[in-house]
Amino acid sequence: MLYSSQRIAKPYFIAAITLFTIQVLFGLSMGMQYVEISIPLISFDTARLIHISLLIIWILFGFMGAIHYIIPEESERELYYPKQAIQLFWIFLSLVIVTFFAYLLLPYATLAKITGNQFFPTMGREYLEQPTIIKLGIFAILCAFTYNMTMTVLHGRKTVINLLLLTGIAGSTIVFIFAFYNSSNLVIAKYYKWWLIHFWLEGTWELIMxxxxxxxxxxxxxxxxxxxxxxxxxVAVTLTTSILGIGHHYYWIGMPEYWQWIGTIFSIFEMLPFFFMVLFVFNVVNCTKCRSSNRALKLWALSTPIMAFLGAGVLGFLHTLAPVNYYSHGTQITSAHGHLAFYSTYVMIVLTMISYAMPLLRNTVTDKIGQRFEILAFWIMTISMFCMALFTVIAGIMQVYIQRTTDINLPFIEIQNSMNILYWLREISGIIFMFGVIIYIISFFVAEIKKT
Amino acid sequence: MKIFTEPKYIYYSSLILFICILLGLTIHTIVVLHQPEHLNNLTPQIIQGKLVWEENNCIGCHTLLGEGAYFAPELGNVYKRRGGDNGGVYFIKAWLKSMPTNIPGRRQMPQFNLTEDELNALIAFLKWTSEINTSSWPPSEKG
Amino acid sequence: MNQDKVTINRSVSEIPDRKMAIIAESLYLLNLLIIPGLAFFILIWLFAKYDNATTMISGCHLRQAFSASIWAGLLLVLVTWVMLSTMNHDSPYTWMIVIPYFVICHSVLVLLGIMGLAKALAGKKFHYPIIGPSS
Structure with a gap:
């Protein structure tokens, strides 16, 4: 670590890991409701609300931490507004805590009333459940953050890496404007909702990653x-494929039918970025001497592209072609892809960055025991998440088969009940994943801090 | 290496091309969606129904046109599935009022205590949604 | 920062026969991804025409890609065919086994191919685990 303002990354990482743990806990409670309905800890929709909102937010925390760490080093200067950067962290965190408790304690309809949703309706859409005022807050935070980083880079050295990070966060901020547009025509509302979700997850966030x-x-x-x-x-492959790849969200929601062709063709090429990521990592890491003694870091860095290839690439491709998607749209297959893709791209890249930066921030670079715990946590988390996705895919295939290709006239709930064993297996994988998270957290506490 | 400088221009031009295609298709799609046969007959009741749908976080358990959570049945075609004009209204109304069923071992839907006005609006919205041209999706009436 | 520029082996592109290694691995991937069959025949032709017994990297990659392609064909086509012809098509369990098997098997083979290609690009030898010849 060369610059003191890089230290701002540390609270961001701690917040990210904490929110990650809470997110997994809520995921477990949802898994429980899939199999054991008699213990309702919290209603399913609230748990899901928190589960996916926290996912987006903690990855954002992780990215902001990573960017706070990388930008000063790449620009070879301190942050332009170091004090404001730390203030921004506390503002963001309090915003998240307020939203979290509002979700947890208030019925969603009440929350909508209190925040005046009927005057400017933006709530109640997947991933965009936040009250309008919270959306404004997030937007303001993103703007302030982008401004600070832009000023830092403008007054410092410009490299490909920091310019790309800048493009990523500025792009995310601009695209977030679509969160405020909710047409009263459902189809048009869905059309623009995907501009936000798709261009974040398959555009700007992928650039940051x-x-x-x-x-x-x-x-x-x-x-x-x-x-x-x-x-x-x-980057070239990512951007050129993902722009029109947005078509794969428009198959069955009332759009003109040419989107099926556009979505199918460009989705095939959306595999390419992940292909190149694997190629890049294995080409580059092998042809030079590795300087880093951090074994956990190498493991994270080499596995991220492989898992991203499997989760985002293969599982995505599995159901992205229009004729296949006709049967798989809106089933557990989507859920499986969502879980493995988020874990393998965004979760793993944030944890990779933490694995690199945290020892430097905490002065534990030479620590061996912590690394051993981290490697164990890596294997437990990755394998259990893989199994979870696998069981969900199998459940999805069963659901598609019974519900959509046969004449068996079973209602939805009966079909779901017949997949109970797979939901049990998924829940068990989730519990094992939670153990992985716990071991991961322990790895920070057993690490030996070197006195300087 | 030359190969990395030359494709730069191919990359920029293809990027601009794709953005232009996206914008062009967006204009076309929006124009198509505004034509009368593509359901732009949005009454205030339907708009209110959409608000009821959103403010009760229905998407937290159900899917609508395949998007949402996969915990509860698809509702894009629920109006038609439950009898259409011959009974869809009554069925959905009775269903919403009788929740939760409290049948053990069965997923429970909460009671939202909607007013008669909100119920009618929600059903009007679901009826409107069931008429969207979804290229014959879902493959089965079961959703 | 002076650390930015560390001297590494800059003559990767000058390694003799590196091109053939890249072609061999690319054909393996093409066979799996875009033109199954056709790419394999080109690979057979290259394997027969060029010296595959050398210790140079082209020989290594040709042998490995050739052997891995045969294994890939057996695992993906033969095994799937056997599964489909022996199992009941009207049962969801058939598809719950066959589809995940095919997807996992195929993507692992592709991942190995990418690693092989990465090594070929770096001018290094590569050994496919289990499905590649040991020498």
Whole structure:
């Protein structure tokens, strides 16, 4: 660590890990409701609300931490507004805590009334459940954050990595404007909702992910030139494929039918960024001497592209073609893809960054025991999440088969009940995943802090 | 390396091309969606129904046109599934009023205590949604 | 920062026969992804035409890609065919086994191919675990 304002990353990472743990707990409570309805800890819709809102927010925390760490180092200067950066963290965290308790304690309809949703309706859409005022708050925070980072980069050294991070966060901020548009025509509302969700998850966030991955690989190998060349390729492929790849969300929601062709064709190419990520990592890491002694970091950095290839690439491709999606749309297959894709791309890249930055921030670089715990946590989390996705996919295939291809006239609930065993297996995988998270957290406490 | 400088221009031009295609298709799609045969007959009741749908977080358990949570049945076609004009209204109303069923071992839907006005609006919204041209999705009436 | 520029082996592109190694691994991937069959025949032709017994990397990658392609064909086509012809098509359990098997098997083979290609690009040898010849 070279610059003191990089320390701001630490509270962001701590908040991210804490919110991650809470998110997993709520996920477990939802899994329980799939199998054991008689213990309703919390109603399903509230749990889901918190589960997916926290997911977006904690990954945002993780990204902000990573960017706070990378930007000063790449720009070779302190942050432009270091004090405001730490204030922004506390504002963001209090906003999240307020929203969390509002979701938990108030019925959603009451929350909508209190925040005056009927005057400017934006709530109640998947991923965009936040009250309008909270959305405004998030938007303001993103703007302030982007401004600070832009000023830092403008007054410092410009590299491919920090310019790309800047593009990523500025793009995310601009695209977030679509959160405020909710047409009274459901079809048009859905059309623009995907501009936000798709361009975040498959556009700007993917850019941030690639930039962080490139930064980590640069830190492992020490060769900037080759990393930047690969980065150009990955970014080019990501952007050119994902813009029209948005068509794969428009198949069955009332859009003109040409979207089926556009979505299918460009979705095939949306595999390519992940293909190049694997190629990049295994090409670059092997052809130079590894300088880093952090074994856990290497494990995270090498597995992230592989898992992203499987989760976001393969599982995505599995149901992205229009003829296949006709049967799989809106079933457990989507859920399986969502889980593995989020874990393998965004969760893993944030944890990779934490694995790199935290030892430097906490002065535990030489620590071996913590790393051993972290590696164990890595395997438990990754394998259990893989199993979870696998069981959900199998459940999805069964659901599609019974519900959509046969004449068996069973109601939805009966079909769901017949898949109970798979939901049990999924829940057990989830519990094992939780153990992984606990071991991951322990790895920070057993680490030996080197006195300087 | 030359290969990385030359494709730069291919990349920029294709990026601009794709953005232009996206914007063009967006304009076309929105124009199509505003034509009368594509259901732009939005009455205030339907708009109110959409608000009721959103403010009660229905998407937290159900899917609507396949988007949402997969915990409870698809509701894009529920109006038609439950009898259409010959009974869909009554069925959905009775269903919403009789929740929760408290049958053990069965997923429970909460009681939302909607007023008669809100119920009618919600049903009007679901009726409107069931008439959207979804390219014959879902494959089965079961959703 | 001086650490940015570490001297590494810049002559990767000058390694003799690196091109053939890349072609071999690309054909393996093409066979799995875009043109199944056709790419495999080109690979057979290359395997027969060029010296595959050398210790150079082209020989290594040709042998590995050739062997891995045969295994991939057996695992993806033969095993799937056997499963489909012996199991009941009207049962959801058939599809709950066959589809995940095919997807996992195929994506693992593709991942191995990408690693092989990455090594070929770096001018290194590569050994497919289990499905590649040991030498």
């Amino acid at each position: 690639e930039a962080i991955l490139a930064y980590i690989i640069f830190k492992i190998t020490g060769d900037r030139e080759i990393v930047e060349k690969w980065l150009y390729v990955m």
